[in-house]
Amino acid sequence: xxxxxxxxxxxxxxxxxxxxxxxxxxxxxxxxxxxxxxxxxxxxxxxxxxxxxxxxxxxxxxxxxxxxxxxxxxxxxxxxxxxxxxxxxxxxxxxxxxxxxxxxxxxxxxxxxxxxxxxxxxxxxxxxxxxxxxxxxxxxxxxxxxxxxxxxxxxxxxxxxxxxxxxxxxxxxxxxxxxxxxxxxxxxxxxxxxxxxxxxxxxxxxxxxxxxxxxxxxxxxxxxxxxxxxxxxxxxxxxxxxxxxxxxxxxxxxxxxxxxxxxxxxxxxxxxxxxxxxxxxxxxxxxxxxxxxxxxxxxxxxxxxxxxxxxxxxxxxxx
Numbered sequence: 001x002x003x004x005x006x007x008x009x010x011x012x013x014x015x016x017x018x019x020x021x022x023x024x025x026x027x028x029x030x031x032x033x034x035x036x037x038x039x040x041x042x043x044x045x046x047x048x049x050x051x052x053x054x055x056x057x058x059x060x061x062x063x064x065x066x067x068x069x070x071x072x073x074x075x076x077x078x079x080x081x082x083x084x085x086x087x088x089x090x091x092x093x094x095x096x097x098x099x100x101x102x103x104x105x106x107x108x109x110x111x112x113x114x115x116x117x118x119x120x121x122x123x124x125x126x127x128x129x130x131x132x133x134x135x136x137x138x139x140x141x142x143x144x145x146x147x148x149x150x151x152x153x154x155x156x157x158x159x160x161x162x163x164x165x166x167x168x169x170x171x172x173x174x175x176x177x178x179x180x181x182x183x184x185x186x187x188x189x190x191x192x193x194x195x196x197x198x199x200x201x202x203x204x205x206x207x208x209x210x211x212x213x214x215x216x217x218x219x220x221x222x223x224x225x226x227x228x229x230x231x232x233x234x235x236x237x238x239x240x241x242x243x244x245x246x247x248x249x250x251x252x253x254x255x256x257x258x259x260x261x262x263x264x265x266x267x268x269x270x271x272x273x274x275x276x277x278x279x280x281x282x283x284x285x286x287x288x289x290x291x292x293x294x295x296x297x298x299x300x301x302x303x304x305x306x307x308x309x310x311x312x313x314x315x316x317x318x319x
Contacts, residue, residue, distance in 0.1 A: 009049030025071035038062030060091030064116035117314035127264035137162030146178030226252030
């Protein structure tokens with residue numbers, strides 16, 4: 001099978017196609033024929049060496065496709081099932097392995113590329129607004145990168161929960177996309193905390209969902225109302241420098257958390273709940289995601305597009 005591997009740590013030029021044997025599923029695993037593989041910032045960190053991996057490494061943990069084989073002990077997944085997952089092993093490939101109990105069935109009528117685009121981003125949006133800070137009707141919240149993969153779907157889901165949604169985006173065109181997704185107001189990144197304060201009558205917001213990190217962190221905190229919640233769920237602009245927790249007290253007894261999806265998919269029941277809330281509305285047309293497809297061989301270009309923040313929606317690779 002054809003894979004894309006990072007042969008060493010470095011820039012996107014270290015990504016090359018290669019041929020490897022198709023793996024066999026072990027106990028509890030399933031083998032997928034990949035229809036779409038998600039491109040995420042974590043793979044750029046693994047490729048660069050910021051998150052060390054063993055090279056040469058086939059990157060990717062997000063995939064949608066068809067089950068072609070299952071390992072010993074797998075009972076609830078069958079050959080031919082259309083599934084998606086954010087727990088695959090090396091999804092930048094024509095085939096990949098994944099834990100069978102982390103596979104989410106893809107409803108009929110929903111394309112595998114769309115399912116892949118929503119698996120990590122949609123489930124992330126869900127856990128942020130249901131478990132990290134349970135958003136209630138009338139809450140005012142801020143989510144960054146409103147034209148991005150998490151941002152567009154999160155805006156729609158937040159509006160369905162009755163929130164007033166503020167967002168940021170880097171260009172007027174991206175801000176228009178965020179507004180078309182349902183955001184009440186969209187700001188540029190420069191001085192966004194002041195804009196949020198103005199829009200809320202000086203109160204600040206109940207929660208900030210920040211996947212950008214270093215360049216937005218300080219102003220995100222400044223956007224919060226007393227006792228507000230800051231969910232730092234990513235670091236697209238780089239990691240946040242060391243932080244004095246006393247700042248949280250000074251700014252109004254704020255809550256700061258650094259969550260990740262795996263801890264919010266801890267049980268089969270939780271996975272089923274989140275999947276139903278995301279993929280059901282997608283299949284029914286009540287939620288929408290925008291998808292940009294790159295051929296697998298252009299994985300380097302896809303990562304460059306992601307890190308330059310020139311894209312909107314979700315990027316997937318198609319073998």
